Amino acid sequence: MLKRVFVAPDPGRVRLRFAVRAVLGIGLAVVGCGLAGHSLVGAVTGGLAALLALFTVTDSTVRGQAVTTALLPVVGLPVLAVAAELHERPLARDLAFLAVVGAGVYARRWGPRGHSLGVFAFMTYFVAQFLQATPRHLPELYAALLLSLLVAAGVRFGLWCYERRLPPAPVPAAPGGTGLSRVTTRQAVQATAGAGFALVVGQLVSGERWYWAVGATWWVFVNTTSRGETLVRGFRRVLGTVIGIGLGLLVAVPVAGAPVPSAVVLAICVFGIFYTAAVSYTWMMLWVTILAELLYGLLGVLEPALLALRLAETAVGALGAVLAVLFVLPVTTHATTDAWIQRALRCVHAATAEAAARLAGSPTADPAPRVAELEQLLARVRLSVAPLVHPLNPMLSRKNRARRVLALLDDCAREIRGLVAVAADPEASHDARLAAACWRVEAAVEALTGNTPDEPAVPATHTTAAEPALAHLHGLERALAELAAPLRTPSGSPLVGA
Structure with missing residues (x-):
């Protein structure tokens, strides 16, 4: 796990810049x-608002990010008002919380912006419970939230907008559908059911810190689609919390709310959250847990018993998520994994076609965005396949097949990157072997996705400059041919079970 976090590639130092900018913006x-x-309550609210603005807004363009950031208070302020007004009415408060959970998950159907606004709405309600906010606190909380969002936006879009020098990051949309066949709709129902379980059982465990259980359920559902992904994420959340509590006993408890040491460790935690989020959910939760412990230390209520209670509530929340994905409108791991793999394969074909057109001299062909899209899709494939390659998965045959699929898809991505790197060579234009190899790649993809292409007629011309591109195309052919075996066994069974 240490190797995965600290040796994981960071092209362009994007994760490092992401984390350093977060420390600066939140600070x-x-x-x-x-x-x-x-007051301290206002500062905590402001800090968490800035953290969410810098962490959850993931639109592919800077303009889109700015629009989403501007919309955050539109959903956050009303939710904060509702949470404060209902503070003294438990039944109405709890029902409103479940409504926010359902609406927040359902909003993911509108892509990254819907996801960001849904997360901000949920966390605003959660923070109100965390701080025991009442109507008399609203003016200060409103002012702190707006000021912090303004400061965070100033850092993100003014002081340090490194995204302006990067190509737009494509964000793959979740599988579509209508009604209950739409994944986001099913997840909204699942999350609400799981949060309802967590809320009831969490209050039996603690009438004061019950919201921890609801928060655990919510975050288990974030960025997951299938029941397998959710089960793995629940396990990782509990593991990260356990490790974080252990470290908290060594760090947060001795600090005991002292301002300067707490500020230093909080900055380290913020950096850790942002730097590790993309590569390890367990590590991210470790930092989140220590950060929460430090906040409780600043509020003067941190003690070992509170840490044990946090672990219990986290386990309740994870259990609620597990029960929901198993028994409430389950989304199978196979259906989700197959959909992402199919999309990745089609992207391989599209990238090959764009590269071939570029090699043939087309001035409009640009395979670079396809490469970026493929990287994003492969990240989704890895997330979806994670339950199969998890160390606790007892099905060794499927685990090995899943690892083989990931390795071959990585081979495809490597060959695509190499192909794009040589596609600008004008001397490789109009080589018949390139056209024929591109057709074979297309045929291999279509065979894996269930279609049959028409073979084109190509002129018989050869150029020496085409050799590097041909090498990458042949590598693609080999990887795609080898994918047929792990994706479909001789009996026709899928990569994963239903």
Whole structure:
């Protein structure tokens, strides 16, 4: 696990910049709240608002990110008002919380913006429970939230907008459908059911910190689609919490709310959350747990018994998510995995076609965006296949097949990157072998996705400059041919079970 986090590739140091900018933006937001005269409660609200604005907004363009950031208070302020107004009415408060959960998950059908706004709405309600907010706190909380979002936006879009120098990051949309066949609709029902279980059992465990269980259920569902993904994420959340609590006993408890040491460790935690989120959910949860412990230390309520309670509530929330995905409108791992693999294969074909057109001299062909899209799709494939390659998976045959599929898809991505790198060579234009090899790649993809292409007629011309591109195309052919075996066994069974 250490190797995965610290040796994981970071092209362009994007994760590093992401984490450093977060520390800067959140730190400035908290300082701004302090200079504005806000209390510790206001500073905590502001810091968490800035964290969410910098963490959850993932639109593919800078303009889209700015629009989503501007919309955050549109959903956050009303939710905060509802949470504060219902604080003294438990039944109405709980029902409203479940409504926010369902609506927040359902909003994912509108892509990254819907996801960001849904997360912000949920976390705003959650923070109100965390801080025991009442109507008298609203003016200060409103001011702190707006000020912090403004500061975070200033850092993200003004002081340090490194995305302007990067190509837009394609964000694969979730599988579509209508009604209950739509994944986001099913997940909204599942998350609401799981949160309902967590809310009831969490209150039996603790009438004061029950919201931890609901929060655990919510975050288990974030960025997952199938029941397998959700089960693995639930396990990783509990594991990260356990490790975080252990480290908290060594770090947060001795600090005991001292301002300067707490501020230093909080900055480290923020960096850790942002730097590890893309590569390890367990590590991210470790940092989140320590951060929460430090906040409780600043609020003067941290003690070992509270840490044990957090672990219990996290386990309740994870259990609620597990029961929901197993018994409420389950989305099978096979259906989700197959959909992402099919999309990745079609992207391989599209990237090959764009590269071939570029090699043939087309001035409009640009395979680079397809390469970026393929990387995003492969990340989704890895997430979907994670339950199969998990160390606790007892089905060795399927585990080995899944690992083989991932390795071959990585081979495809490597060959596509190489092909694109040589596609700008004008001397390789109009080589018949390139056209024929591209057709064979197309045929291999279509065979794996269930279609049959028409073979084109090509002129018999050869050029020496085409050799590097041909090598990558032949590598693609081999990888695609080898994918047929692990994707479908001789009996026709799928990669994963239903």
